[in-house]
Amino acid sequence: MTTHHTPPPTTPDAWRGRPAAQQPHWPDQELLREVTDGLSRAPALVFPEECDRLRARMAAVARGEAFLLQGGDCAETFAAVTADAINRKLRTLLQMAVVLTYGAAVPVVKVGRIAGQYAKPRSRPTETQGDITLPAYRGDAVNGLAFTAADRRPDPRRLRRMYEASAATLNLVRAFATGGYADLHQAHTWNRGFVSDSPAGRRYEELTDAIERSLRFMAACGVAPRELRAVEFFAGHEGLLLDYEAALTRTDPRTGLPYAGSGHLLWIGERTRDLDGAHIAYFSRIRNPIAVKLGPNATADQALAYSEKLNPTAEPGRLTFVVRMGAAAVRDRLPTLVEKVTAQAAPVAWVCDPMHGNTFEAPSGHKTRRFDDILSEVEGFFAVHRALGTHAGGLHVELTGDDVTECIGGDEVLVADLPRRYETACDPRLNHRQSLELAFLVAQMLRD
Numbered sequence: 021m022t023t024h025h026t027p028p029p030t031t032p033d034a035w036r037g038r039p040a041a042q043q044p045h046w047p048d049q050e051l052l053r054e055v056t057d058g059l060s061r062a063p064a065l066v067f068p069e070e071c072d073r074l075r076a077r078m079a080a081v082a083r084g085e086a087f088l089l090q091g092g093d094c095a096e097t098f099a100a101v102t103a104d105a106i107n108r109k110l111r112t113l114l115q116m117a118v119v120l121t122y123g124a125a126v127p128v129v130k131v132g133r134i135a136g137q138y139a140k141p142r143s144r145p146t147e148t149q150g151d152i153t154l155p156a157y158r159g160d161a162v163n164g165l166a167f168t169a170a171d172r173r174p175d176p177r178r179l180r181r182m183y184e185a186s187a188a189t190l191n192l193v194r195a196f197a198t199g200g201y202a203d204l205h206q207a208h209t210w211n212r213g214f215v216s217d218s219p220a221g222r223r224y225e226e227l228t229d230a231i232e233r234s235l236r237f238m239a240a241c242g243v244a245p246r247e248l249r250a251v252e253f254f255a256g257h258e259g260l261l262l263d264y265e266a267a268l269t270r271t272d273p274r275t276g277l278p279y280a281g282s283g284h285l286l287w288i289g290e291r292t293r294d295l296d297g298a299h300i301a302y303f304s305r306i307r308n309p310i311a312v313k314l315g316p317n318a319t320a321d322q323a324l325a326y327s328e329k330l331n332p333t334a335e336p337g338r339l340t341f342v343v344r345m346g347a348a349a350v351r352d353r354l355p356t357l358v359e360k361v362t363a364q365a366a367p368v369a370w371v372c373d374p375m376h377g378n379t380f381e382a383p384s385g386h387k388t389r390r391f392d393d394i395l396s397e398v399e400g401f402f403a404v405h406r407a408l409g410t411h412a413g414g415l416h417v418e419l420t421g422d423d424v425t426e427c428i429g430g431d432e433v434l435v436a437d438l439p440r441r442y443e444t445a446c447d448p449r450l451n452h453r454q455s456l457e458l459a460f461l462v463a464q465m466l467r468d
């Protein structure tokens with residue numbers, strides 16, 4: 021392992037002046053300043069203590085003592101900030117977590133792509149329909165999805181709405197996690213309202229029957245641990261919009277160090293991980309646990325450089341690599357990265373995102389992903405770690421609790437079904453049944 025002595029940059033605005041990829045061209049700079057000034061006075065959404073706790077959990081993931089489950093929408097939308105939609109998403113994640121915990125007897129660290137996932141990097145800056153070209157949709161934090169000039173114009177007031185939507189969502193997440201609903205004794209009710217006659221649904225019912233028997237047995241023995249009554253649930257999103265992230269950065273009064281106050285875990289996307297770019301500069305100074313996405317062209321030298329820049333003091337749990345290489349590439353490209361990072365860098369958690377490298381366009385024009393490709397990438401990721409004696413640390417997926425038809429396969433959804441309920445604002449998500457099915461298959465891989 022190399023020794024690391026470079027302290028993280030501490031000037032609050034170290035990222036400004038560096039090239040910042042994927043930032044909106046805000047037409048009204050005065051309004052942007054007004055909005056970000058307001059945000060910089062608003063209460064942070066998360067506390068440094070919570071971020072530190074998640075960092076400790078991620079350290080356990082890196083050591084192979086826990087497994088990360090991270091999931092949620094590709095793009096959250098303001099319209100979907102409803103109790104029902106959030107509740108279904110959280111229940112889906114809780115169900116997956118229980119399947120993984122029970123199936124593989126491993127603690128599961130739960131992080132949503134939630135309460136801040138409102139900004140999207142895009143492959144192209146514009147979208148053309150017929151003979152009209154408009155700015156691409158960049159997430160509700162920036163512009164509107166409707167294909168009109170008015171909607172697609174970036175509006176900084178949306179940053180304030182992003183903050184409010186995140187706060188409302190996080191409030192529900194906290195109530196859900198600790199207010200009794202997430203009590204393991206309720207595990208069978210988490211399936212309520214979902215189609216339970218699918219194979220995964222039936223397996224879930226069997227599993228919760230077994231859990232209930234165990235809980236009754238434990239109660240009869242006089243054991244009733246408090247840990248079963250609530251869950252620890254963290255919020256994460258891509259830290260893409262640096263004006264927003266900077267406005268919500270707060271100093272921890274305990275230590276004088278800066279934390280992103282917008283979410284517990286932030287990640288740098290595949291399109292913004294330029295080593296000399298603004299995102300790396302911003303992330304190097306916040307103290308939250310952070311992640312970097314690594315696509316098929318990521319090199320081992322880049323991974324080592326991220327470790328040097330983002331985790332110079334080799335702090336446990338600080339840095340996670342989220343690998344999204346695609347089913348076809350992961351077995352070939354990942355081993356060198358894992359080998360070199362393991363030999364030469366501070367410990368990291370390795371997490372598999374089997375979604376972003378497996379997107380293609382169906383003949384109907386819908387962006388989609390095959391469940392089989394998703395599964396194959398997870399299998400490849402596990403196989404690489406098994407062969408190297410390292411830890412497959414987690415799963416990062418795009419999902420919803422709704423019965424959408426966006427990804428093909430699982431025990432349902434054919435290509436012809438795609439238009440039926442294609443509701444994502446950006447990339448295709450696993451629906452509830454597909455999510456549960458994937459959790460059972462991953463639990464099996466963890467057991468193996």
Ligand SMILES: O=C[C@H](O)[C@H](O)COP(=O)(O)O
Pocket residue numbers: 094140141142143144376446447
């Ligand atoms: O979620 C990831 C990206 O924002 C998304 O895949 C980009 O989609 P695009 O290629 O349609 O721009």
Ligand SMILES: C=C(OP(=O)(O)O)C(=O)O
Pocket residue numbers: 094141258288289290291313344376
């Ligand atoms: C944009 C995303 O992924 P990636 O950066 O890996 O393409 C995402 O996770 O929303």
